[in-house]
Every structure is written in C-alpha cells, then in structure tokens.
Amino acid sequence: DAKTTQPTSMDCAEGRAANLPCNHSTISGNEYVYWYRQIHSQGPQYIIHGLKNNETNEMASLIITEDRKSSTLILPHATLRDTAVYYCIVSNQGGKLIFGQGTELSVKP
Amino acid sequence: DAGITQSPRYKITETGRQVTLMCHQTWSHSYMFWYRQDLGHGLRLIYYSAAADITDKGEVPDGYVVSRSKTENFPLTLESATRSQTSVYFCASSEQNTEAFFGQGTRLTVV
Numbered sequence: 001d002a003k004t005t006q007p008t009s010m011d012c013a014e015g016r017a018a019n020l021p022c023n024h025s026t027i028s029g030n031e032y033v034y035w036y037r038q039i040h041s042q043g044p045q046y047i048i049h050g051l052k053n054n055e056t057n058e059m060a061s062l063i064i065t066e067d068r069k070s071s072t073l074i075l076p077h078a079t080l081r082d083t084a085v086y087y088c089i090v091s092n093q094g095g096k097l098i099f100g101q102g103t104e105l106s107v108k109p
Numbered sequence: 110d111a112g113i114t115q116s117p118r119y120k121i122t123e124t125g126r127q128v129t130l131m132c133h134q135t136w137s138h139s140y141m142f143w144y145r146q147d148l149g150h151g152l153r154l155i156y157y158s159a160a161a162d163i164t165d166k167g168e169v170p171d172g173y174v175v176s177r178s179k180t181e182n183f184p185l186t187l188e189s190a191t192r193s194q195t196s197v198y199f200c201a202s203s204e205q206n207t208e209a210f211f212g213q214g215t216r217l218t219v220v
Contacts, residue, residue: 032206043199043211044152087151096142097201097209098168099152 004088009104012082018075020103022088025069031092033064035073037084038102044087047073078107115200115212122190122219130185130215132200138210140203141183143167143175145196146214152199158183190219 005023012018024033034049048055048062050071055062061074075082087102113134122128132141139160144152144167154167156175164175172194174186183202187194197216203209 034208036209041197041214043201043213044209046208046210049206049208085151092206096140096154096157096167098154099144101151 004090004100006086006088006100006103008101009106011106011108012075012078014080014107014109015077018073018078018082018105018107020073020075020086020088020105021070022072023070024088024090027068027090028092031090033062033068033071034089034091034097035060035062036087036089036097036099037082038087039081039084044099047086078105080107080109083107113200113202113210113212115198115215118213118215120215120217122217124190124192124219126190128187128190128217130187130198130200130217132183132185132212134181134183134200134202134210136202136210137180138202138204139180140205140209141177142201142203142209143173143183143185144199144201145169145194146199147196155185155198187217190217192219195219 035047036044038044050062063072085102089097116131142157143155146152153169158164158177161180197214200212201209
C-alpha cells in the first residue's frame with residue numbers, strides 16, 4: 001500500500017470550510033483514496049473514498065489531483081462536532097486499511 | 110439489530126491468561142479486520158480475513174490468534190496476555206473497496 005503524508009494538526013473556524021491535504025505520491029493505478037475520522041476514543045468513521053474522480057457526499061467532498069499524487073478532503077461548513085483525527089489512506093487490497101498518524105483537526109468557535 | 114458488535118466492551122485480565130475478544134457483524138461482509146490502538150497513537154492492523162476460513166497477518170500479529178469459521182464472526186485470541194497488549198481493540202468489516210464499519214472497541218487491560 002502506498003504511504004500517505006498529512007499535517008499533524010490543523011485549526012479551522014466554526015462555519016468555515018476545512019481543507020485537509022494528503023500526499024500520496026507513490027499511489028498506484030488501482031489504489032483508492034479513503035478518508036476516515038476518529039472522534040475521541042470511538043471507532044473510526046468512514047467519510048468518503050475515490051479512485052480518480054472527485055467525489056461528494058453528505059459529509060464532505062474529495063478532490064483528487066489529476067496525477068493522483070495528492071488529495072484534499074473538504075468539510076464545507078465545519079462544526080465543533082467535526083473536531084477529530086482525520087486519516088487519509090490509500091488501499092486496493094480488499095479494503096485493508098493501514099492507518100497513519102492522521103491530522104488532528106480542531107474546530108474553534 | 111444490524112451492525113457490528115464487539116464484546117466485551119471492557120476487560121481486565123492477568124498476565125499469562127488467555128483471553129478472547131469477540132466480533133460479530135450482521136451484513137455478511139466478506140472482509141473483517143482487527144486493529145489495536147495504544148493510548149495516543151493510531152490504529153495498527155493485527156489480522157484480517159477476506160472470507161470464512163481465510164485469514165492473514167497484518168502489521169502486528171505476534172501474540173494473537175484469529176479464526177473465522179463463520180462469515181459473521183471473527184474472534185481474536187490472546188493466547189498468553191502480556192502487559193504490552195494493554196490497548197483498545199477495534200474490529201471492522203467491509204466489502205472489497207467499499208467503506209469499512211468499525212465496532213465501538215474493547216478496552217483491554219492486562220495487569
């Protein structure tokens with residue numbers, strides 16, 4: 001599985017868009033980009049995933065660059081409840097997910 | 110109820126004891142996973158299974174045993190618990206290249 005690089009921490013003002021970057025320069029053609037988040041000590045929660053095209057769902061948008069070497073998760077209107085650790089993962093092995101250290105997002109009033 | 114259930118939620122055991130953590134999912138997902146998360150760190154994959162009777166090692170398999178005789182169950186056994194295995198254990202299930210669903214975790218303390 002390709003490795004990912006994420007900033008250790010980020011801050012975002014409540015109500016503003018949170019843009020979380022992820023570098024995955026060694027991604028191969030059949031690897032998906034997944035985003036999960038973990039709030040406190042709960043089990044990780046799926047957010048979104050994509051292969052080549054940009055994706056949007058009710059939680060977030062995923063923007064993947066044309067060369068697929070990086071991506072950005074966008075939370076359009078961050079709330080205090082979005083404070084969590086966000087994990088960017090690339091995988092093609094039947095959904096086997098190898099977690100890195102993630103980005104600790106703090107949404108501030 | 111549909112979902113993924115881990116039991117017990119909390120467990121204290123003594124060094125050297127055998128302990129089994131249970132994981133049950135109701136979706137008939139092909140893939141199941143066990144992770145551990147040490148305090149202040151990310152999740153590490155212990156074992157995973159692509160189908161009943163098919164299991165494979167993850168990043169940190171030493172000291173653990175798994176089995177999967179039925180699609181819906183994926184128990185994790187610590188054959189002889191050590192203090193270093195004190196952790197929060199998460200089970201997950203998914204289909205290939207789709208979202209994974211995680212359980213609420215089992216907090217294991219080895220004394």
